[in-house]
Amino acid sequence: MDQIDQLIATRRQMDDEHGGGALVDALHADLQYIASILKHGSYREQVGRRLYAAAAEAARLAGWAAFDSGRHAAAQQYYLVALRSVAAIGDRPMGVNIIGFMGIQAYSTGRLQDATQLMDVATAEASKQTPPIVQSMAWARAGRAYAKVGDSRTAKAALNKAGHFLNKAKDGDSPAWAYWVDETRIAAQVGRALFDLGDDTAAERELLAAVEACGDHYPRDRATWLGRVATAQLRQGHLDDGCMSGRQAVDLLADHVDSARGVGFLRIFQQELAAHGSSATAQEFLEYAGIRLGAE
Structure with a gap:
């Protein structure tokens, strides 16, 4: 065993x-x-x-x-x-985690009502005698789901609860599978929610901090975060910074990570970059990404 x-x-x-x-x-x-x-x-x-x-x-x-x-x-x-x-063993914390992953898939595939309903179930179940780290995780995911539907007030309230429960977590009371839930990951959840709410400046700040805090670890997460950072920077008019972040994401995806999801976030950046197609910086990035990742 x-x-x-x-x-x-x-x-x-x-x-x-x-x-x-x-x-x-x-x-x-x-x-x-x-x-x-x-x-x-x-x-x-x-x-x-x-x-x-x-x-x-x-x-x-x-x-x-x-x-x-x-x-x-x-x-x-x-x-x-x-x-x-x-269900066969009645492990509520693990059930909360699985429902949360189902909610992530729901909002990532456009089923936004399903996503908020699933996250509501997860937070309700998490409140029934689960460790603080599990409650933090559930509320962070709920914040993401409500950001997807544009409900800023509910999203931010959920993310605040995530931070509250994270601060209450103690060593030794967390399930082994929850090893990844920490201050950096909650910050990244906040950054992604802000990105979905259209607050590009704050999203860039939170996500870059999360990328830096990870160091060389979690290349798939860093790639997906940097894809959003690049888009947020571009939307603020920072073409050079956006292309630099985009290159970092390209390198992670080309050298370390097999993730269609990660490539998808980068494709969003590339699509928005098309409006800057006459720029030498944009052209250089598109050529670089095409060579490293393969043209569509």
């Missing part, structure tokens, strides 16, 4: 560092292996609970990896498998 838990932890790290594109098949195989043990193995109740938890996390990771690589139907199916697995 310890080896299975370690495998899942390794898969999480692989996703953080390289994106989900190359991981879906491996995670599907992991999930089948765990499901086979659950179905045919003989084990004590405590081991069974750990197996169901591992199945839920493997399915959640597979859903996230499928989503990250643009395979949305597959992602939905994996998330449903994850929910069924977690």
Whole structure:
């Protein structure tokens, strides 16, 4: 059982560092292996609970990896498998996390009402005796969803609650899968919400701070954040800065990360950059991105 838990932890790290594109098949195989043990193995109740938890996390990771690589139907199916697995053991914090990922997929694919409803469920469930870090995560995601629908007041209130619960978190009371929820990630959530609300100056500030705080870690996240930074800078009239941030995102996506989602944010920047097509700076960037990422 310890080896299975370690495998899942390794898969999480692989996703953080390289994106989900190359991981879906491996995670599907992991999930089948765990499901086979659950179905045919003989084990004590405590081991069974750990197996169901591992199945839920493997399915959640597979859903996230499928989503990250643009395979949305597959992602939905994996998330449903994850929910069924977690329901078998009544793990509320893990259930909150899975519902949150379903909400992320919903607002990323234009199903904004579904997204706010899912995030409302997640925050309601998180309030029922889950660790502060889980409540912080749920409220941050709710803030993102409400920013997507343009509800600035509700979005900012949710993000403030995320910060409040993050400050209440204590070492040792957080689930292993919540390792990534920290001040930097909440700042990035704030930055992305501000971006969706059209506050480009504040979004640039928050997201650049998050990129800097990550150092060399989390290249997929840095790439998606820098794609938004580039667009925010361009919208403020800062063409040179936008192209510089765009180049950083290109390099991460070309050298480290397999993420259709990350490329998608960069494509938005490229589309808006087309209005500056006569600029030598814009032309140089478009040529550079075409060479490094491949022309569409």
